[in-house]
Amino acid sequence: MIKETMTSRERVEAAIELEPYDRVPVAPLMDVMFASRHKGMTVAYGIAHWKEGFRAIVDVFDEVGGWDAMILPGYSLSLPPSVASGVTAVLTQGAMIFPGQDTAVSEDSQPQYGETERLTVEDYDEIIELGWRGFVEKNRERFAPFAPEKMIAWTKRQTEQYTKEGETWAERGIPSLCGSIVESPLMFLSTKRSLTAFTMDLHRIPDKVEAAMDAMVDEFIEHAVEGARLTRIPGVMLILERGGGFYYPLKIFERFEFPYMKKMTEAFAAEGLLTVMHFDQDWTLNLPYLLDLPKKMCVVELDSTTDIFKAKEILKNHMCIAGDVPASLSSIGTPEDMEAYCRKLIDIVGKDTGFILSSGCTVPADAKFENFKMMIDTAKNYVPAH
């Protein structure tokens, strides 16, 4: 056991601000899936019953003796009370197929992405003409056929739950890092057009795609800032997957993803908000660009497909890295495998400062509890060589 000289909050803040810490902090991206199953509920039940689902997360926290931070406080949404924010959330959530809500996904599955062309190629023109808010308000019934007052009540309830989740952790001395969640315009359009259709759009009508992104980004920033203000958690999770080097060459990244990442992270930093960049898939090629984002105001969260050791080399004096225990290691590995992997991360990526040990993406629904506990224990107990 390492002799701890810092609180969880101090430890996490030190990692983010690249100051020395007493040990590497540990903060899994924990949501209701793993916790529900561990507590004997189906995932569908946990999602549908917020109090019990969130309670399951807290119970898992207690069962393993706690961890240092919540990257997201739970699994509610943080939304400004408006039709536009509600419709945007429904469009995003609508691409997700949740257990219990569709027979395609079993009651005990984790939510899955059913990627269909929810936006058409013709929609670009209207987004450019009306702006994002105008576009979703005009097309509300197409995407979310609910009365406006019902939509606003839903956004309020989600935000109240989100705030409560954050307060629950704060009472335990555990910081939550993200007060709202937003996708980059590229991520949003790619997942709502579908990967293939959006890739063809970039090939055939790049100027139009860029103009639509320009018409979206400011409102995405406003929504995220307002969400963080409402939940009183000074951070934003920026969801990124599709714009990186796994999918696209740098000429695409440089034009359609990075300028928006930069604008968003700079806007959040100007508001005093941390940005946790949630990178799914391999972004190794794009890592040097991150040096041009606000120093010590971003966390790069990796899922094990980006080279985390390369990330340390490049970013060690610029921003904190979180990750990247592979999902497969959590679900089919052994505790010994887990311990060895976490030790390696702590030795190399955790050296000096700037690292938060975490699951690569969310803790999988079928993670083995003993593996999960080993990740937490290794952070608390392992004394690195350096």
Next chain:
Amino acid sequence: MADLADALANLDEDEVRRLVREKIDAGAEPMSIVHECRKGMDIVGERYKNKDYFLSELIISGEMFKEAMAVIEPMLKAGQQSDPISKMVLATVKGDIHNIGKDIVATLLTAAGFEVYDLGIDVAPGVIVEKLSETGAPILGMSGLLTPSFESMKETVKAVEAAGLRDKVKVIVGGGIMTEMVGKYVGADAFTNDASEGVDMCRRFAREGK
């Protein structure tokens, strides 16, 4: 003027459409047009390996190939389609409904000359075994994006064994979170999280099986 293979490799959609139409109008043998398109796809694959191209170019060229085939295929004589370099069965396994990676690989395999039996998503082991038996396909590709897909893949490999087909069928698993550990766990012969590499592995299996 670029030839058809070059136009496809350079992702020039208009030129590919024009050249396909021109060749058809000039009475070219339809199968020769298919071969030119495949040559273009091979060049795309080479550029991908050299890191000049990315997944996006595989997607774009795949869409162009499909569009060209939609024009050419009705003109192929009966039997010409059925001269594949190998048959293979492809599926996203039970419990997983992700189709994007599988669909990209299906297009690339078809372009490479495979006869692909794409069973879709959320496919039970029994359905996969039945299709392997029915077609005699010597290669099985299984896709999954979520950790629970590992169990489904493992069950499917066991079902293939139970049906007495395992020594006749090479199994490859693919998906964003595939690792060597997963490949071993499910009992696959190969694993990949790279569509183009997956096609090369299947080519190798096809050659070994001849």
